[in-house]
Amino acid sequence: MRIDILTILPDLLHSPFSDSIMKRAQTKGHLELEIHNIRDYSTNKHSKVDDYQYGGGAGMVMNIEPIAAIIDKLQSERDYDEIIFMTPDGELLEQAICNDLSLKGNIMVLCGHYKGVDERIREYYITKEISIGSYVLSGGELGAAVLVDSVVRLIPGVLNDETSALTDSFQDGLLSPPVYTRPSEYNGMKVPEVLLSGDFGKIDKWREDKAIERTKARRPDLLD
Numbered sequence: 038m039r040i041d042i043l044t045i046l047p048d049l050l051h052s053p054f055s056d057s058i059m060k061r062a063q064t065k066g067h068l069e070l071e072i073h074n075i076r077d078y079s080t081n082k083h084s085k086v087d088d089y090q091y092g093g094g095a096g097m098v099m100n101i102e103p104i105a106a107i108i109d110k111l112q113s114e115r116d117y118d119e120i121i122f123m124t125p126d127g128e129l130l131e132q133a134i135c136n137d138l139s140l141k142g143n144i145m146v147l148c149g150h151y152k153g154v155d156e157r158i159r160e161y162y163i164t165k166e167i168s169i170g171s172y173v174l175s176g177g178e179l180g181a182a183v184l185v186d187s188v189v190r191l192i193p194g195v196l197n198d199e200t201s202a203l204t205d206s207f208q209d210g211l212l213s214p215p216v217y218t219r220p221s222e223y224n225g226m227k228v229p230e231v232l233l234s235g236d237f238g239k240i241d242k243w244r245e246d247k248a249i250e251r252t253k254a255r256r257p258d259l260l261d
């Protein structure tokens with residue numbers, strides 16, 4: 038999969054993809070990630086990429102020209118399955134969206150800033166608008182990092198043990214059950230007996246019961 042991220046703050050986006058699973062996804066060839074600085078496409082002598090909004094009002098708006106220039110250039114090089122805009126008024130990110138995006142070939146992700154981007158970008162270029170939660174961030178970069186991480190880990194072969202993505206919380210509509218590792222007892226706190234029993238039928242049943250119990254308690258909406 039190829040992902041191109043369009044941002045005015047490229048430095049914010051290097052670190053989340055330079056370690057661990059995201060780094061390995063790139064070195065193993067599952068992910069080709071390009072981070073583009075929108076300012077490089079500004080024709081303004083001060084590399085300005087925003088301006089006052091028509092009609093007045095507080096907050097600057099990102100100009101159409103540099104963003105359109107970079108999208109046009111990338112689209113002339115390859116087809117994109119989705120051009121995503123990170124915005125608090127977008128569709129709320131859910132596991133089902135991550136699953137769907139993980140099957141795509143090429144994706145572009147535009148990070149917004151200031152008061153937003155010129156609406157014409159959204160109308161003419163953007164195919165999907167995503168919010169990572171009902172709160173406002175300073176910009177779309179952290180949202181883009183969340184989105185890309187949650188999608189890339191689902192690409193087959195990225196995780197060492199593929200089944201571990203399938204047993205993630207949300208994949209079967211349930212939260213994950215509790216997990217334990219050694220020691221089996223710490224300061225009197227014991228690991229549930231059943232997990233030490235070696236009876237895998239019983240262990241599966243216990244995990245399913247706990248997943249349902251936890252989902253009922255914490256996210257009853259998932260069971261509706």
Ligand code: ADE
Nearest residue numbers: 123124125168169174180
């Ligand atoms: N940009 C600002 N807030 C955001 C949010 N909640 N999700 C995605 N992008 C954003």
